[in-house]
Amino acid sequence: MAEEAKNSSGGSAAVVADGHGVETASVGTAVLSSDAVQNPGLPPHRKRVTDLDPKKEKNAERGVYGLFYLSIVGSLGAVLAYMFFPIESGDASEIRLHTIFVGSGMALALLAIGIGAVHWGKALMYDGESIDLRHPVASDEPTREASAEVFKVADQESGFSRRTLVRNSLFGALIAFPLPGITLLRGLAPQDIDPVEVLRHTMWDKGIRLARDNGGHKVGEAIRAADVTIGSVFHVVPENLGQAKDVLNEKAKAVVLLIRLDEKDLKETPEKESWSYNGIVAYSKVCTHVGCPVALNEQHTHHLLCPCHQSQFDVSDEAKVVFGPAKRPLPQLPITVDDEGYLIAQSDFNEPVGPSYWERLK
Amino acid sequence: MSHVTESPAKSGSSRFTSAAATYIDDRTKIGVAVKEFGRKVFPDHWSFLLGEVALYSFVVILLSGTFLTLFFQATMIETVYDGPYVPMKGIEMSGAMASTIDISFSVRGGLLMRQVHHWAALLFVASIGLHMLRIFFTGAFRKPRELNWIIGFVLFVLAMAEGFTGYSLPDDVLSGNGLRIIDGIIKAIPIIGTWLSFLFFGGEFPGTDIVGRLYMLHIMVLPAMVILFVALHLMFVVIHKHTQYPGPGKTQQNVVGYPVLPVYAAKAGGFFFIVFGVIMLISTFFSINAVWMYGPYDPSPVSAGTQPDWYIGFADGMLRLIPPGWETEWFGYTWSWNMLVPVIIMVGFLVLVAIYPFIEAWVTGDKREHHILDRPRNAPTRTAIGAAGVTFYAVMWGAASSDLMATHFQLSIEGVIHALQALLIVGPIVAYFMTKRICLALQKKDRSIALHGYESGRIVRLPGGEYVEVHKPVSDYERWELVSYHDYAPLMLRPNDDGRIPFSKRLRAGFSRWFFEDRIVPPTQGELEQGHNEGH
Numbered sequence: 001m002a003e004e005a006k007n008s009s010g011g012s013a014a015v016v017a018d019g020h021g022v023e024t025a026s027v028g029t030a031v032l033s034s035d036a037v038q039n040p041g042l043p044p045h046r047k048r049v050t051d052l053d054p055k056k057e058k059n060a061e062r063g064v065y066g067l068f069y070l071s072i073v074g075s076l077g078a079v080l081a082y083m084f085f086p087i088e089s090g091d092a093s094e095i096r097l098h099t100i101f102v103g104s105g106m107a108l109a110l111l112a113i114g115i116g117a118v119h120w121g122k123a124l125m126y127d128g129e130s131i132d133l134r135h136p137v138a139s140d141e142p143t144r145e146a147s148a149e150v151f152k153v154a155d156q157e158s159g160f161s162r163r164t165l166v167r168n169s170l171f172g173a174l175i176a177f178p179l180p181g182i183t184l185l186r187g188l189a190p191q192d193i194d195p196v197e198v199l200r201h202t203m204w205d206k207g208i209r210l211a212r213d214n215g216g217h218k219v220g221e222a223i224r225a226a227d228v229t230i231g232s233v234f235h236v237v238p239e240n241l242g243q244a245k246d247v248l249n250e251k252a253k254a255v256v257l258l259i260r261l262d263e264k265d266l267k268e269t270p271e272k273e274s275w276s277y278n279g280i281v282a283y284s285k286v287c288t289h290v291g292c293p294v295a296l297n298e299q300h301t302h303h304l305l306c307p308c309h310q311s312q313f314d315v316s317d318e319a320k321v322v323f324g325p326a327k328r329p330l331p332q333l334p335i336t337v338d339d340e341g342y343l344i345a346q347s348d349f350n351e352p353v354g355p356s357y358w359e360r361l362k
Numbered sequence: 363m364s365h366v367t368e369s370p371a372k373s374g375s376s377r378f379t380s381a382a383a384t385y386i387d388d389r390t391k392i393g394v395a396v397k398e399f400g401r402k403v404f405p406d407h408w409s410f411l412l413g414e415v416a417l418y419s420f421v422v423i424l425l426s427g428t429f430l431t432l433f434f435q436a437t438m439i440e441t442v443y444d445g446p447y448v449p450m451k452g453i454e455m456s457g458a459m460a461s462t463i464d465i466s467f468s469v470r471g472g473l474l475m476r477q478v479h480h481w482a483a484l485l486f487v488a489s490i491g492l493h494m495l496r497i498f499f500t501g502a503f504r505k506p507r508e509l510n511w512i513i514g515f516v517l518f519v520l521a522m523a524e525g526f527t528g529y530s531l532p533d534d535v536l537s538g539n540g541l542r543i544i545d546g547i548i549k550a551i552p553i554i555g556t557w558l559s560f561l562f563f564g565g566e567f568p569g570t571d572i573v574g575r576l577y578m579l580h581i582m583v584l585p586a587m588v589i590l591f592v593a594l595h596l597m598f599v600v601i602h603k604h605t606q607y608p609g610p611g612k613t614q615q616n617v618v619g620y621p622v623l624p625v626y627a628a629k630a631g632g633f634f635f636i637v638f639g640v641i642m643l644i645s646t647f648f649s650i651n652a653v654w655m656y657g658p659y660d661p662s663p664v665s666a667g668t669q670p671d672w673y674i675g676f677a678d679g680m681l682r683l684i685p686p687g688w689e690t691e692w693f694g695y696t697w698s699w700n701m702l703v704p705v706i707i708m709v710g711f712l713v714l715v716a717i718y719p720f721i722e723a724w725v726t727g728d729k730r731e732h733h734i735l736d737r738p739r740n741a742p743t744r745t746a747i748g749a750a751g752v753t754f755y756a757v758m759w760g761a762a763s764s765d766l767m768a769t770h771f772q773l774s775i776e777g778v779i780h781a782l783q784a785l786l787i788v789g790p791i792v793a794y795f796m797t798k799r800i801c802l803a804l805q806k807k808d809r810s811i812a813l814h815g816y817e818s819g820r821i822v823r824l825p826g827g828e829y830v831e832v833h834k835p836v837s838d839y840e841r842w843e844l845v846s847y848h849d850y851a852p853l854m855l856r857p858n859d860d861g862r863i864p865f866s867k868r869l870r871a872g873f874s875r876w877f878f879e880d881r882i883v884p885p886t887q888g889e890l891e892q893g894h895n896e897g898h
Contacts, residue, residue: 028727029874031849035886039846040838042611042618082470090446090467099474103646106474111639117632125625132403132617134603134733137506188575189561196556198566216660217440217454235662249566252542252661285662289700290546290681291567292539293664307666308543309682310765310775323776325681325700327689355546356689356698357556 042129050123060123067116071109078105196359200352202238202253204333209239210258210282210343217247222342223258228280233297234258236282238345253353255285255293256333258343259315261302267317275334277343282333283319284353287311289326291355304330328356404626405606405619409496414630415489417592418637419482426479427581433469435461436577438533438570447654455533455658458573462532463654477645483528484650485641487521487673494518494715498748500735502605503719505728510598515716517591520584522673527580529671532651533573538659539668541572543678550701568659607735608846610839614733667766672759679761680704683783711754718747725873726850739808740847742801743877749797750790757786805882811836812844812885813893845885850878 050057081101087094138144155161212220213235219242223234236256244250263279275281283304287294292308302316311324319330331353334346352360387393404410437457443450445460447467465472494514497503503511526544530537545567548559564571603617612618620626656665670678681704688699722744738745760767761782768775815833823829836844853874857863885893 025731026727026729028729029850029853029878030726030728030730031851031883033849033884033886035888037842037845037885037887037890039613040610040842043839087468087470095467095473098470099477100646102471103474103642107639107642107646109639110635110642114632114635114637114639117628117635119632121625121628121632125628127620127625129618130401130403130621131611132603134615134617136731137602185561188564188571189557190565193560193565195560199556213662215663216658237662246566246570248568248659248661252567255662290543290550292542292668293662295662295664296666305775307664307668307765308539309678310779311686312775321686324686324779325684325688327687327698327700355549356696356701357549357559358552358554358695359556360696361691361694 042131045128048123048127057124060119064116064120064124067112067119071112071116074105074108074110074112076105078102078109081105196362199253199354199357199360202348202353203241203244203250204238204254204256204345204348206345206347207338208345209338210234210236210256210335210345211239211241213237213255217242224341225277225280225337225343226341228258228260228343230260230262230279231299232260235285235295252291253286256282257285257294257297257304258282258335259297259302261316265302265316269318272318272332272334274336275332275346277336280335280343281315282335282343282345283313283315283330284333284349285330286354287326288321288328288330288353289324289355294330399600400623401621402600402603403617403619403621405604405612405617407607409500410604411633412489412493412496414633415637416486416493417596418634419486419489419641420588420592421634422482422638422641423479423486424585426475426482427585429471429475430465430479431581433461433465433472434458434531434577436531436574438573450654450657453658456570456573458531458533459653459658462534466654474645477648477650478641479528480650481645481648482641483525484671484673485637487518487525490514490518490521491673495748495752498718499738499745500605500607501732501741501744502735504732505723506602506731507598507605508719508723510595510602511719512716513591513595513598515712517588517595519712520588520591524580524584524588525671525673527576527584529651529674530576531573531580532653533659534653535656535659535663535665536651536653536668538568538661539664540670540674542567542661543681547681547701547705550698550705552695552697552702568661603733605733605735608737608843610842612734614731617733667769669766670762675760675762676755676758677704677708679758679764679782680708682761682764682779683758683786685783708758711751715751721873722877725870725877727853727870728848728850734846736847737843739801739804742798742805742881745801746794746798750794753789753793754786757782757789761786802880802882808844809882809885812841813889841890847884849881849883850874851881852878 050060078101081098081104085094085098085101087098139147160167209222211222214220219237219239222239223236228234234257236258237251238254241247241251241254258280259282260278260280266276266279266281268276285293285295287306287308289306289309289311292306294304294306294311294313296305296307297303297315298305302314303322304313304315304319305311306313306324306326309325311326312322313319313326313330314322318332321327321329331349331351333349335343336346338344383393435457439457440454441457441460443453443455443460443463445451445464445468447463450463462476465476467473497511497514526540530541545559545563548562549555551558559567562572562575563569564575604619606612606617606619609618620629657663669675681701684700684704688703690697690699736744738748761779764778764782765775767773768778815835818832818834820832821829822832853867853871855863855867855871858867
């Protein structure tokens, strides 16, 4: 049976043969058996069919050079395809043909070399296993001693251990020297703006009309309250968005989802009652989790879903979170109509929109 | 190991070879390297190819990436697209997006190279992951290779960083939303988050700086680091020599396999072309990241089923698994636990992966070098821990597609998330115990085969009326694979010289009990002989 050789605290070294050879380092809690099964040694070499049958050997040889020639065909084919399947018109079918023929040629060229070379190695090259001896990774004792001596001499000659004040001040300097490099990166952030201030405001302001979001930088026409039927949803941007300095930056904060519900379905706290108009409510479209656009509306339940992480907000109940990782309801944009019947904002959002950040309450 | 006889007359080509070799050696002393490494032996096993796949796909990424840099414009200056692709005509977009569409539709072979680059990147991360699993489950991370495990781990993290920065470059709707998520996560960091986000994006999200900055990281800093760490990684492989699976004739002191020249050069060299060829084939026939379908980044639209590339899935999924309301407002500041907790879990998971070799080394106290791999079953606790880790990762990863699962299998989104939340906790525990039981059962099976041979299915009735099944004995070579593994016993607690048992020792004893309590001892020579005498 197995014998517990060294199992007190994994301390000193043991020299025992355990079938894996002689060990000199600590074996820890390993159990070394004095009666281990012995390694039978390398099994006898088996010859392949290509070693035994000259015809098979010839076939393998043909296969290998055949593949290499095929690779040349593939390479030339890819070059020809590049020439004869141009994509000048940008037509989708042209691009597909170009990609397929060039790609197939290159794939053939590569695969044929690869398979040919591996086949050569496996079927024709001598397949007897060789043995390399390992040596311990650590350098041998004289080398270690010599290198220790080098450090010792260097230490004496420099006074590194002796002059502690010099040494420690060098350590301090080495720790400190990357700091200016990090400070230099401060220039990446804008110098003249206060993030807290910028994040709190959007382009919405008293009297700004709600316009359709026509994608990208395009602003559609302003929306009349009369055009908003019950159940309809509008993607909204401020009408003056186009005049912004960085349109996408402003848009990223200002996008709004406009929905008209049956007034009976709408739960509103008294202080926010005046924020809607005839059952039309406007909420920030930026998820309060990490800021993806909350763009999916489920008409029956009045739930808005963020496709990134599945936070759900109940539009009929002040956009409160009903599911998912978000915590805060979507900020509401107070709206009303102007004398021409267009929907306008009463003010900016009353809180910062989008993902949470440290100074959000400031 | 020379067996090829020298031909008496030197042919023309061999005269050229020797002249060239002399010329080069006279100037480089390369003969030393050739003598040392030319016949260096590498063991053969299919699982050793996983690391090679990673290396080769990285080379493919470099080649295709170089092509792309020649055409890509890393700028966010707005332009109006006026190329041949009709649906995008007249649309305002950044220079990055416009040049990406140009590469796809106007540059010959451009679409092919974009797809090669992207597919190779996916394969790169996938093969690194599989390679890590191979190393983990075979115990190849043990002394002397702990540092190389760390280097490999760094490569894994770098690969993810490379993937994410590359994903963000085309400035399409998907990549913009990915950046928006990063922006949200950065902003959630207490105290410095807001400022850090402004630093990263050069102001408010999305700004006009981010693509240029990511481009610099993607094509310069990160690749340089990957190359550096790959070089270190391979240098260590040469210093340590390759590990080998247990087998007859294989010991801790030797390497059994094929020499670099010629067999390994042919096989490994050929394998590079096969990997490249397969990537080329996939890229030829399967479109990926069709940015022209999504359109340029716009903060307003987003489509259902938005997915990151698969290797970031675990991070995105973890963000989804946090229950509602994990955010507090303390002292006038906002603490976003719904982001901080997933980040802590992910980083904690990765740190555990990185330091696992040191944990196991501390538990076993084994200071010997290990060059023979463990069959996963012969290290049941490690294998079970690995299975639990894989399950944990897989649940996080699966959660990134929770909406697709819901739509494809007609389930409710809430149900899928709740099931995954439960699975995140329960799954690893179940996986741990199942794996451990399976490993122990396989070990018992191995033990019985080693001692008694294979079941032959032949039932024989003895003269006394007893029925026995005849077992076929295994050969010495087959048996060696079954019995040659290390066995560890739990640490026995003994007081130190002061007569006390320190807490660290108790902790270690607890761990080692957990690891090795229910181990299966390998059969010994004595047991074998006894087994033979029993006659079946």
